[in-house]
Amino acid sequence: MQKERTPLLRKPSVQTLLASLVCILLGLLIGYIALLIINPAGAGQAITAIVKNFWTYSKPATQIKNLGMTLVKTAPLLMCSLSVLFAYKVGLFNIGAAGQYVAGAGACIYCAIGLGWGWLPCMVMAILAGALVGSISGVLKAYRNVNEVISCIMLNWITLYLVNTLLANVKEPTSNYTYAISKHLVMVDGAATTVANPGAIMPSLGLEKLFSNNKYVGLALPLAVLLAIAVWVVLNKTRLGYELRATGLNKNAAKYCGMQDRKNIVLTMAIAGGLAGIGAAMLYLTGLQQWSVTQSSVPAMGFNGIAAAFLGGLNPIGTIVSSLFIQHITDGGSFLDMRVYSAEISDFISSLIIYLCSFVLFFKTTLNKTLDRREEKAIRMAKGGKAS
């Protein structure tokens, strides 16, 4: 007897990978067409600029430094996409990753500048803040049957306004931005002054040397990858993960088996929120960006997380790659000629990719049907051959 072998195209992982690649190619193609329509002359160059991102620079040292820059922003994106993914496995659509991310940002920035804390407690506060916002949606869903998508959107806006109000206390007097994260705002005789608080910056672990002394590269990268693996382990190898996934697949069946579906929903949203919250800490505790207290829209990070989660085939390890890709083309957008094209073309492409991802299920069913038909035909041919 010959051992049964699954054909390559039949493997779910291969199908997912194939589907994601099709989404990316179609997304880029439509993006290219959009560029052609805006201005045919520079379109080819523009789409290459988006895809190449830091490779646009000729010097290797600059390339590496900018690769580091993309990686620094990939870590929080990965966290947001893990947040979306984790909730989705339990049947919840966490569009609130954006708001949970904002809550995390508000908490860690305030603790660092306003209270002068070190990076670790700041990070813990970011996780707690994100988890709190997430669990509100969870409680509303579990106990009051509130659609989590709508409650998440409402919380996104509420959190944004709250965080803007909170961080207005630690903003520079002359601009709309908060102080640099390494400063601690203190009141001396009623006047605001700052003292240095270098402890608020995450340790670099010497990683900056690998990236042409890009001082923003550090702990966040390995931590993000570790957390991605941890999410995979929790979902696939633990009892908790099993229960959560069972609740997602069939809430009533899980309840019948004695699992606490309500508790599980709240717990899931809390974990998802915590993941988004730590993502914010990973970005803001590097000191790369300051928060603008007048921003009137929620940062795109949480929404791009949705793109990365689905593009990664809803697999924690796959999202590492897809997050890197999404961040890569987002950064690539900044290399466009601003007099002709806008950087938002990257957002356009990533939102197209999300849209295309919704066809993945159809793609897989069609692929399987085609394979079925081909196999049947082969069997029929083989039988026909013997009969004659």
Added chain:
Amino acid sequence: MILLIQYMLVFTSVLMLVALGGCFSEHSGVINIGLEGIMVFGALGGALMMKYLPAGTAGWLVFVVCVLAAMFMGILYSLLLAVAAIDFKADQTLVGTAMNLLGTAAATVIVKALNTAENPNNPSSTIQYIAAKKNFLIVGGYEFNWFMPLALVLLILSYVILYKTRFGLRLMACGEHPQAADSVGINVRKMRYAGVMISGLLGGLGGLVYITAGVSEWKFENGVAGFGFLALAVMIFGGWKPTKIALAALLFGLFRSLSNVYTGFPLLNNLNLPSTVYNMLPYIISLIVLIFFSANSAAPKAEGIPYDKGSR
């Protein structure tokens, strides 16, 4: 006071139109989370029309053409949802979310492209329509515009269509029990397409009304600030029924308009609350409303489930 009523009615019209759109879509069995994106595209259609219509065009014509443009763009954009959700049986939440993100991104790209083509030093995503907008006002100097009576007409029309016509009753049957509807010869696919496209029409118009509410230019990078979702909350609060939706929209319109006009009221002004409180108010109210009105949901039974002829 008159200021408050003006803004309240403007925002009520927006929320009512968009919520009615959601109502049609959901009664046909398709959850329309993408209303926000539809609004942005409707707004874009209307704004471009206002920008490019020649200056001497008659006032009523400007109004009609802009309304039609917004409706057309809304319908066109809603087809993205219809195709994915009805023909390809896609996850409706995912499609809707993608549409919201795509709507803002695409509109920004389009407007910036047009602006930079006109003037390379103007890479902004803002469209101005000061002169054209004046045509919409009923009385100069006040914010009462022709959209308000139009919204009222559309409300009555929605009620009649949903409850008094063969089409409306069939549409609702597709959202409650598509198998049963199919068994008596109703084409579920066509009905759902109709439902989604009507939501595109109303949502698109709502978008146009929103961007002309008290302002004469719009920055498309900002999208419509969660208004599509507020409209969904209005729809749920209104129990998926047009008349109740109108009342719910009135309540939400009141809270939304407070952030525009609270400085005009000595009582509110004396409270000395930061302006962010008023900005947050509509979202907080809608959360509270959802907490109390989601438990015994009157949602159409089959919404969100792709119709599969083979399933029982």
